[in-house]
Amino acid sequence: MELSTAREEVSGIVRNGNPESTVECDNSSSNGSDSDRLALVDPENIARFKAELLQFLDDLYTPDQPWDLGVFEGYGRGMVATRDIAENELIFLDRPILVGPRVNNYDVIFCASCCRLQKKLTLCSGGCRLPVCPECDFSAAPETSHTAECRRINSWEPKDQNRYCKTILYALTSIRGFLLDDLSRSIVLNMEAHPPRKDMTTEVDRILKDQVFNNLPEDGSDVQYLRKVIDVLNTNAFETFRMVKDEDNNDHEIVLRGLYILGALMNHCCRPNIRYVFDEKLVMRCYASKPIRKGEQIFNNYSKSLWGTQHRIIHLCFSKHFLCGCDRCLDPTEMGTYLGALKCVRDSCPQGRMVSMNPQKISSAWQCDTCGLKMNNLKITRIQEIAGRMILSNAVKKDAAYIVEYMNEHVSKFLLPCNQFMVELKLQAILKIQDDATLELQGEKEKYCLEILGILEKLEYGECYIKGVLCYELFKVRMAIARVKEETFPDEATLGLLRTAWTILGPSANRPRDLAQLAQSYGCEDV
Numbered sequence: 390m391e392l393s394t395a396r397e398e399v400s401g402i403v404r405n406g407n408p409e410s411t412v413e414c415d416n417s418s419s420n421g422s423d424s425d426r427l428a429l430v431d432p433e434n435i436a437r438f439k440a441e442l443l444q445f446l447d448d449l450y451t452p453d454q455p456w457d458l459g460v461f462e463g464y465g466r467g468m469v470a471t472r473d474i475a476e477n478e479l480i481f482l483d484r485p486i487l488v489g490p491r492v493n494n495y496d497v498i499f500c501a502s503c504c505r506l507q508k509k510l511t512l513c514s515g516g517c518r519l520p521v522c523p524e525c526d527f528s529a530a531p532e533t534s535h536t537a538e539c540r541r542i543n544s545w546e547p548k549d550q551n552r553y554c555k556t557i558l559y560a561l562t563s564i565r566g567f568l569l570d571d572l573s574r575s576i577v578l579n580m581e582a583h584p585p586r587k588d589m590t591t592e593v594d595r596i597l598k599d600q601v602f603n604n605l606p607e608d609g610s611d612v613q614y615l616r617k618v619i620d621v622l623n624t625n626a627f628e629t630f631r632m633v634k635d636e637d638n639n640d641h642e643i644v645l646r647g648l649y650i651l652g653a654l655m656n657h658c659c660r661p662n663i664r665y666v667f668d669e670k671l672v673m674r675c676y677a678s679k680p681i682r683k684g685e686q687i688f689n690n691y692s693k694s695l696w697g698t699q700h701r702i703i704h705l706c707f708s709k710h711f712l713c714g715c716d717r718c719l720d721p722t723e724m725g726t727y728l729g730a731l732k733c734v735r736d737s738c739p740q741g742r743m744v745s746m747n748p749q750k751i752s753s754a755w756q757c758d759t760c761g762l763k764m765n766n767l768k769i770t771r772i773q774e775i776a777g778r779m780i781l782s783n784a785v786k787k788d789a790a791y792i793v794e795y796m797n798e799h800v801s802k803f804l805l806p807c808n809q810f811m812v813e814l815k816l817q818a819i820l821k822i823q824d825d826a827t828l829e830l831q832g833e834k835e836k837y838c839l840e841i842l843g844i845l846e847k848l849e850y851g852e853c854y855i856k857g858v859l860c861y862e863l864f865k866v867r868m869a870i871a872r873v874k875e876e877t878f879p880d881e882a883t884l885g886l887l888r889t890a891w892t893i894l895g896p897s898a899n900r901p902r903d904l905a906q907l908a909q910s911y912g913c914e915d916v
């Protein structure tokens with residue numbers, strides 16, 4: 390599972406349901422051997438690793454960048470501020486050392502090499518069973534960047550060479566690990582790598598199970614290397630994307646996984662101090678989302694900002710093999726946001742909020758903060774499952790008017806307005822309510838934007854990516870309302886929203902299409 394992306398953050402539905410409530414985090418055997426772990430934090434190794442990394446980053450690194458690598462007890466290596474860093478200051482730039490398709494279904498066909506959209510499936514003539522466009526095909530001259538991976542795949546002797554093979558496409562990013570030069574390979578092999586959980590089927594397991602190749606022995610060195618690259622990717626990769634145009638000039642976002650080494654060296658905190666975006670060249674641009682003092686650790690957030698603690702903890706334990714101990718995870722109220730809290734089930738206690746008695750322990754009982762009613766975790770999980778399913782299957786795919794009515798008439802009867810599932814629905818509504826919606830819907834959108842901005846403020850999230858999206862949407866809705874009411878707009882406060890949106894989203898390749906134009910029209914471009 391990839392580190393959470395800025396894009397996903399805005400639509401962070403709880404896709405995995407709610408794993409069993411008795412799950413506890415087991416990180417004892419997850420890091421490979423103890424000697425591997427110790428080697429990673431050995432000072433000489435860190436110095437050598439950093440020198441290799443700077444060589445790889447080349448012109449993206451400049452000595453004035455305010456970061457260094459350090460070792461932090463309980464975290465392993467991490468990134469530290471070498472001086473005070475101001476809010477919105479650029480901290481570093483990074484490029485992917487490996488990038489390629491995700492291990493997931495795609496709903497469009499695209500060239501496995503350049504990501505150009507294909508109207509219909511055309512397979513590479515080299516026999517690798519991947520979809521590629523004519524320009525990237527094995528037969529194209531001069532050799533394309535696909536040629537080397539096609540040769541490598543062919544060395545394993547694919548069966549059914551005239552048929553598309555999804556399993557190979559999903560494994561392509563790890564297969565690209567064979568094409569790394571010595572420097573990149575050394576860097577990748579020095580990343581932390583958690584072996585998969587026992588119940589997890591990786592891309593290489595699928596290849597072996599489906600017997601995709603005639604010549605890829607299960608106990609051979611190629612499979613061993615593939616497994617290592619997969620473990621590195623699963624521990625460190627980010628979700629990134631390429632913007633491509635179709636034949637009618639419409640933009641599409643092809644979601645990819647990218648291994649950004651510098652990005653991956655940031656440890657996790659549920660209240661991070663950075664945000665990042667990816668530009669058109671897939672470069673990761675990492676900024677301080679709030680002031681960071683010299684000597685402080687620079688933290689990313691691997692999970693979803695607006696999930697409740699139980700969901701974040703399970704996600705982090707399952708996918709990243711650690712139990713987060715940040716102040717947000719320890720506080721049953723989550724800094725007063727009550728994102729994970731549920732309504733008290735007693736009719737006589739309408740104001741009651743059920744919260745975990747020990748948020749870090751998944752099996753902990755929950756208790757109402759008003760009447761003191763206790764409930765075991767199995768019941769709580771059941772309620773969360775039902776809420777999650779209702780949101781996923783009933784509402785999220787519907788139009789804005791349906792979602793708003795569904796929230797007001799149904800969901801609000803059994804979920805608190807601040808609950809993570811309500812917040813998810815509100816985010817969906819915000820993204821779906823367009824400029825031409827009714828005044829009533831625009832009013833709801835404005836209210837939701839303000840509510841969620843309020844939650845971010847309580848969490849002290851600073852100038853984070855979601856704030857950029859919400860400020861953009863709030864600006865748009867205020868303008869739309871003003872147009873209907875024939876008011877003169879925008880005032881200084883509303884212009885401030887546009888400035889914030891432009892500062893945060895401007896450097897991103899998938900910023901809203903009209904943002905640059907708006908920023909230019911209202912003179913925000915120089916912020």
Ligand SMILES: C[S@@+](CC[C@H](N)C(=O)[O-])C[C@H]1O[C@@H](n2cnc3c(N)ncnc32)[C@H](O)[C@@H]1O
Binds near residue numbers: 580583624712713
């Ligand atoms: C993307 S790597 C971060 C860099 C890593 N510490 C290293 O030395 O290469 C993610 C891994 O770092 C460790 N980690 C990150 N954040 C942590 C946290 N808040 N608490 C404990 N371990 C953490 C976990 O082992 C996690 O799977």
